[in-house]
Amino acid sequence: MWEYTDKVKEYFLNPRNVGEIENPDGVAEVGSLACGDALKLTFKLDENKKIKDAKFKTFGCASAIASSSALTEIIKGMTIEEALKVTNQDIAKYLGGLPDEKMHCSVMGKQALEKAIENYRGAPPLETGAKIICECFGVTDKEIERAVRENNLSTVEDVTNYTKAGGGCGNCHDAIQQIIDQVRTEPKTDAKPKLTNIQKIRLIEETIEREIRPSLKHDGGDIEIIDIIGNRVIVATRGACSTCKASDITLKNFVEQRLKELVSPDIVVEEVSK
Amino acid sequence: MNTIYLDNNATTQVAEEVLAVMMPYFREFYGNPSSMHTFGGQVGQKIRTAREQVAALLGAMPEEIIFTSCGTESDNAAIRSALMTRPDKKHIITSRVEHPAIRALCAHLATQGYRVTELPVDKNGLLDLENLGKSMTPDTAVVSLMWGNNETGVIFPVEAAARLAHEKGILFHTDAVQSTGKIPINLKNNVIDMLSISGHKLHAPKGIGVLYIRRGTKFSPFMIGGHQEKQRRGGTENTPSVIGLGKACELAAKNMEKENTYVARLRDKLERELLKRITQSRVNGDPANRLPNTTNISFEYVEGEAILLLMNELGICASSGSACTSGSLQPSHVLRAMGVPFTMAHGSIRFSLSINNTEAEIDFVIDKMPAIIERLRGMSPYWNSSQPACKTQ
Numbered sequence: 001m002w003e004y005t006d007k008v009k010e011y012f013l014n015p016r017n018v019g020e021i022e023n024p025d026g027v028a029e030v031g032s033l034a035c036g037d038a039l040k041l042t043f044k045l046d047e048n049k050k051i052k053d054a055k056f057k058t059f060g061c062a063s064a065i066a067s068s069s070a071l072t073e074i075i076k077g078m079t080i081e082e083a084l085k086v087t088n089q090d091i092a093k094y095l096g097g098l099p100d101e102k103m104h105c106s107v108m109g110k111q112a113l114e115k116a117i118e119n120y121r122g123a124p125p126l127e128t129g130a131k132i133i134c135e136c137f138g139v140t141d142k143e144i145e146r147a148v149r150e151n152n153l154s155t156v157e158d159v160t161n162y163t164k165a166g167g168g169c170g171n172c173h174d175a176i177q178q179i180i181d182q183v184r185t186e187p188k189t190d191a192k193p194k195l196t197n198i199q200k201i202r203l204i205e206e207t208i209e210r211e212i213r214p215s216l217k218h219d220g221g222d223i224e225i226i227d228i229i230g231n232r233v234i235v236a237t238r239g240a241c242s243t244c245k246a247s248d249i250t251l252k253n254f255v256e257q258r259l260k261e262l263v264s265p266d267i268v269v270e271e272v273s274k
Numbered sequence: 275m276n277t278i279y280l281d282n283n284a285t286t287q288v289a290e291e292v293l294a295v296m297m298p299y300f301r302e303f304y305g306n307p308s309s310m311h312t313f314g315g316q317v318g319q320k321i322r323t324a325r326e327q328v329a330a331l332l333g334a335m336p337e338e339i340i341f342t343s344c345g346t347e348s349d350n351a352a353i354r355s356a357l358m359t360r361p362d363k364k365h366i367i368t369s370r371v372e373h374p375a376i377r378a379l380c381a382h383l384a385t386q387g388y389r390v391t392e393l394p395v396d397k398n399g400l401l402d403l404e405n406l407g408k409s410m411t412p413d414t415a416v417v418s419l420m421w422g423n424n425e426t427g428v429i430f431p432v433e434a435a436a437r438l439a440h441e442k443g444i445l446f447h448t449d450a451v452q453s454t455g456k457i458p459i460n461l462k463n464n465v466i467d468m469l470s471i472s473g474h475k476l477h478a479p480k481g482i483g484v485l486y487i488r489r490g491t492k493f494s495p496f497m498i499g500g501h502q503e504k505q506r507r508g509g510t511e512n513t514p515s516v517i518g519l520g521k522a523c524e525l526a527a528k529n530m531e532k533e534n535t536y537v538a539r540l541r542d543k544l545e546r547e548l549l550k551r552i553t554q555s556r557v558n559g560d561p562a563n564r565l566p567n568t569t570n571i572s573f574e575y576v577e578g579e580a581i582l583l584l585m586n587e588l589g590i591c592a593s594s595g596s597a598c599t600s601g602s603l604q605p606s607h608v609l610r611a612m613g614v615p616f617t618m619a620h621g622s623i624r625f626s627l628s629i630n631n632t633e634a635e636i637d638f639v640i641d642k643m644p645a646i647i648e649r650l651r652g653m654s655p656y657w658n659s660s661q662p663a664c665k666t667q
Binding site: 033034038064167168 | 579580587597654
């Protein structure tokens with residue numbers, strides 16, 4: 001038995017906005033009978049270009065129906081630009097959460113929304129050049145990449161829960177793992193919240209203490225923070241580092257890299273003149 | 275709200291008579307049957323009676339009955355014993371539609387140096403014995419085929435299969451968890467070497483099972499410990515449940531005719547009326563070779579989990595072979611092995627009845643199901659007022 005929230009049950013038993021809008025401004029169909037779930041989304045705009053009405057027809061389990069219904073409720077009253085910002089997480093949140101194994105239902109909603117907006121704009125699909133990774137469920141590399149990025153997924157099983165990819169024959173598991181590895185090594189540019197100067201200084205100190213110094217000490221070296229000016233971190237090398245010819249490589253490739261990853265991508269590490 | 279329980283292949287209600295005979299063995303007669311004193315010894319006597327009751331239902335001898343903790347343990351004990359007693363043989367034959375107790379075990383053994391052949395079934399879920407004949411090799415240690423399928427109720431010709439295996443000197447095991455108590459089984463009339471039963475499928479409690487081992491069959495125990503069960507299964511006997519299972523087997527023998535007349539008639543009525551009232555529906559599994567209590571029906575263009583949850587709102591319990599109910603993304607391995615299209619498998623519902631079901635319950639379900647399917651089809655993009663909106667791809 002699935003642990004559905006009361007809201008999922010309510011939106012399954014009494015779904016809002018079932019049906020199809022005649023002469024819609026945007027329409028999309030995603031999923032298939034073979035996959036076990038499918039969603040047809042239609043919407044209509046008012047004179048201010050806001051979504052006046054949205055309707056769905058869904059073939060699928062309770063959470064697919066509830067996610068579709070939630071999506072139509074969420075986007076009503078939104079502009080196209082606002083609607084484009086709706087994520088699968090927003091749909092899941094609206095329902096008070098979904099079981100992990102059912103997150104793909106919220107992803108289906110997001111996909112339908114994007115496709116319907118593309119249809120409205122008459123633009124070619126954004127994800128041209130996408131390659132099918134999972135043959136069983138027809139999931140592309142772009143879809144997997146996005147699910148991994150937006151939901152911070154780390155295992156093939158997660159990806160299957162969110163996109164269905166890999167849930168069939170299993171032949172694509174290696175390819176999915178590669179995508180996960182690739183996405184997770186991307187620098188997380190916009191993921192970090194903005195830090196105040198004080199927070200940033202504290203985070204730099206902590207990061208050096210926890211992540212950097214132990215490695216350096218392992219090799220008999222050390223660094224000391226001399227000053228932090230904006231994004232410039234001025235350090236002095238100590239111990240083995242101070243005499244090591246490769247110390248500036250260590251500073252750039254290790255110290256700076258770690259700080260970029262863990263604090264801010266704009267950090268620059270400089271060595272105080274000896 | 276009344277519960278209408280049509281999920282008896284999942285588990286059954288403990289019979290009143292079964293519970294009654296069990297109760298004294300929790301507090302009053304709590305002795306250990308292995309004890310020297312009369313207080314324990316008298317429980318041992320009851321276990322002997324239970325063993326005779328189980329043996330009687332199967333046409334077996336009491337010493338051929340080993341009590342275990344469940345059907346899965348019995349299956350594990352049987353297959354592992356076959357392999358342990360034939361250490362030079364590394365091949366196992368089973369089918370694509372077995373219960374996970376056998377399927378997952380064989381998949382595990384395949385990683386341990388054994389070769390596993392899974393025999394296919396046809397679109398009606400039937401086995402072709404010719405395939406079995408072709409698959410047996412001098413390296414084959416054991417053939418394990420289920421007697422009745424838990425999802426479709428389809429019956430395999432296990433007695434004929436056992437004969438074929440014996441001609442080649444191969445051990446034969448059958449998982450008879452679903453068929454015991456539903457169709458007559460007489461081990462005097464066949465050459466089956468090992469057979470598994472689960473108590474809770476025939477109105478005994480959960481946590482008790484039986485492994486039948488034909489006399490003269492070499493056995494290597496799975497559970498090693500004390501001398502219980504003639505050193506074939508260590509562990510203090512689950513005395514109340516053993517005694518309950520004995521009673522349940524006695525009742526099953528008595529109710530066998532009712533199962534095959536009354537229950538079969540209710541099942542047939544349910545099936546016939548649902549197919550008549552709901553378009554684009556069909557039965558999965560050969561109607562001519564089925565357990566009397568089971569029907570598996572696919573409703574096209576709707577998804578099984580959604581159907582079950584709407585049934586649940588009315589207190590009706592059943593199960594589904596859809597992907598969404600399994601926790602995986604693929605529909606039931608049984609339906610896939612039968613080549614049931616995904617589009618049908620996703621909307622499959624298994625109704626499994628028992629002698630406790632009433633005609634009124636069946637009529638209620640017949641009355642309510644069409645509206646449930648119609649309601650979901652009304653939400654489906656593949657359905658346009660009373661007909662499919664497109665051809666299934």
